[in-house]
């Protein structure tokens with residue numbers, strides 16, 4: 483079986499005269515810890531939207547576990563094991579982490595709308611929800627409505643929700659965006675402890691997270707792949723440094739300097 487779990491080849495997305503994605507070819511390997519980085523407007527969000535099926539490409543192909551999914555609907559990609567993290571800020575605000583995870587786990591197990599009963603009666607749903615609460619350090623806040631949770635805990639819940647879908651490929655979209663400094667470490671550690679058999683593509687501005695997490699990196703600039711390599715190669719690449727410095731590095735998006 484191929485070592486590549488998710489790949490795209492020659493992916494192009496045009497919005498009128500703007501080319502947001504320009505002939506992007508990328509392979510995500512089994513068990514990958516792969517980061518997608520690039521300055522603002524490089525096309526990271528557009529690429530994730532293409533991979534997940536929110537947007538349809540102008541050209542190119544996407545293959546998941548050997549199957550062409552280029553035109554497959556987003557929910558069917560999820561069913562095939564590719565899951566992205568979602569912003570839950572509005573969606574689940576009045577529900578607690580326990581209720582939220584029980585809902586997703588029971589949905590995943592085909593129990594659907596009966597999750598209220600399942601929460602009490604289905605041992606499997608309860609156990610899996612508790613496991614996720616522990617893994618994502620949410621046990622102590624499991625009965626607090628999401629809207630009252632610290633920002634870092636909400637971000638952890640977002641990742642827990644994605645993992646509750648039993649992904650083989652996880653697209654982690656800016657897990658520390660907006661999280662105060664004091665709450666970042668917990669997310670870094672939790673992300674580092676994600677199951678080894680889940681292949682992860684991390685889209686992130688925070689270079690601490692990127693360099694502590696990734697074994698492989700792809701740098702996007704103006705919609706195209708500038709370069710790909712291991713963290714040492716990327717940090718030492720003068721073109722990468724120029725791109726970041728040239729765009730005026732900010733606190734959340736400093737030039738890579740970790741090698």
Ligand SMILES: Nc1ncnc2c1ncn2[C@@H]1O[C@H](COP(=O)(O)OP(=O)(O)OP(=O)(O)O)[C@@H](O)[C@H]1O
Pocket residue numbers: 497500501502520521522523524525526527528529
């Ligand atoms: N729906 C759209 N219509 C027109 N142009 C778009 C659309 N979506 C994205 N673009 C353009 O495509 C380019 C890439 O945008 P994208 O949001 O993918 O970049 P990004 O790397 O995710 O940026 P950021 O890190 O700032 O979110 C930008 O020039 C953007 O203006």
